[in-house]
Amino acid sequence: MLDNNQLLRFTTAGSVDDGKSTLIGRLLYDSKSIFEDQLQAIENTSKKKGHEGVDLALFTDGLRDEREQGITIDVAYRYFTTPKRKFIIADTPGHIQYTRNMVTGASTANAAIILVDARHGVIEQTKRHSFIASLLQIPHVIVCINKMDLVDYSEEAYNKVINQFEEFSSKMLVKDVRFIPISALNGDNVVNRSTKMDWYQGAPLLHTLETIHISSDINKVDARFPVQTVLRPQNDTHRDYRGYAGRVASGILRKGDEVTVMPSGFTSKIKSIDTLDGELDEAYAPMSVSITLEDDIDISRGDMIVRSNNKPEAIQDLEVMLCWLHNDAAKPRAKYTIKHTSNEQKAMIKEVVYKFNINTLDRITGDTELKMNDISKVKIRTTKPLMVDSYRENRTTGSIILVDDATNETVAAGMIV
CATH class of the missing domain: 3.40.50.300 (P-loop containing nucleotide triphosphate hydrolases)
Structure with missing residues (x-):
């Protein structure tokens, strides 16, 4: 078999x-x-x-x-x-x-x-x-x-x-x-x-x-649950139901776990983990589930539910290894939309720290123009905090893309350092 x-x-x-x-x-x-x-x-x-x-x-x-x-x-x-x-x-x-x-x-x-x-x-x-x-x-x-x-x-x-x-x-x-x-x-x-x-x-x-040995690229230690949408059924049977739906990005979440909602910092416990086929005792990546909490907390798309004793960083200044993908060069200090898990924020490339010479892998400093196929380390500033891990630790919460607001085209993909 x-x-x-x-x-x-x-x-x-x-x-x-x-x-x-x-x-x-x-x-x-x-x-x-x-x-x-x-x-x-x-x-x-x-x-x-x-x-x-x-x-x-x-x-x-x-x-x-x-x-x-x-x-x-x-x-x-x-x-x-x-x-x-x-x-x-x-x-x-x-x-x-x-x-x-x-x-x-x-x-x-x-x-x-x-x-x-x-x-x-x-x-x-x-x-x-x-x-x-x-x-x-x-x-x-x-x-x-x-x-x-x-x-x-x-x-x-x-x-x-x-x-x-x-x-x-x-x-x-x-x-x-x-x-x-x-x-x-x-x-x-x-x-x-x-x-x-x-x-x-x-x-x-x-x-x-x-x-060849297949090693899973899913982080099984750090529990991360980016909220995609809030479920509020409009029927008599489930009138009081308030569930937070999304896909488990990494780790395992269980009923009764003490969790923190980021970036607000409010804490609660997991009341139930629900799927279309019924309730579960635990959920792990990459399962799609709906989570309810014991406390009524204001949670919306882009928030992240994590274990209270194991939180990601909530930061606005990111260091990213960026692959520039667009035909047009990056505009100096231009605004882009940054997409990270289910979170979208406005962002700006503050600084090009260095670029790579692709033939020698030497670092090039002083060249601040990002052109198509350039691979570089950059500093990005976001309008609101993102809940991130380094790409080395977590592929899902450690990756981002940048989208041009004017054309809605993806211009860059990045890995958080």
Whole structure:
């Protein structure tokens, strides 16, 4: 029986034309995870485009613009199952102008596959994606050195890329890095072991994905319950009911727990934990529930219910590692809407502390302009306190996004230091 807990979310990243979509197509094709009608449609499209065989990239490049241009633009999510594990794949774009989509796809991943063209080695976009993966604290990074067929399956070319990546990644916080030489086009070391690279003694990619350890990214210690809405049923049966609905961001909350409502600081005890299926004794992340308290406290959307003996910081001055995602540069001291859990406030970027040189990971000081794809440490001031933990301790309460009020576009994503 398949263990329902064995779900691996992984993302593909790397520079343009490194073969990310082809690799996923090969994974799906060789693991027999494609329906016959899908396969027939792709075979027909491949013939129209003049390909001799099946164009594997078409399994993920679903947008018309993607197929016409031969590139990935949006994040494509694909699902497949093997006898050992279930998978959710986020195929992310390689083009520099779509880095924001890569951030989106990688934000919930347990593992990241970084593709490197064996001919070109580690280049700037490879470094940018690898650095973002380390910032997002993705626990496993699998570096697939692709297109080995174009370098005659050379062990020397493989080792050269390993040395380049290790030299760069030594400055990053990546716990587990693995290297696999592959040819996504021909299927070498993707699902089946290659007969053309006897010098490689490791496992093929699918076996690695099936056996890699999945560590939960949910903080099980710090109980955090951001309130999304207040429930006041307008019927005779539940006229006196006042519940606070939301999703448990982290930790465990139980009936009878002494809790504090932030930012007001009022305390009470949990009277009940309710769901559509009935009352519970406890709730844990990421369950969606309604909580009632023994005392009548003024609580609204954006407030947070926490255990009284374990509170987050309620602060207005944040230090954030920020990825700037918008085409337009940040406006000096411009106002943005900051979104943190269910809380929305006005915010201003007070200071750019430093930016990163993506090629060397050196810190650049004195450059205060934030342009697309810049990664920097900034200081942000909010109009009202946010209840935050550091991203290192809690992914949910440690992350923010900035939204431009004029266009309602997301301009930046950040991790609270």
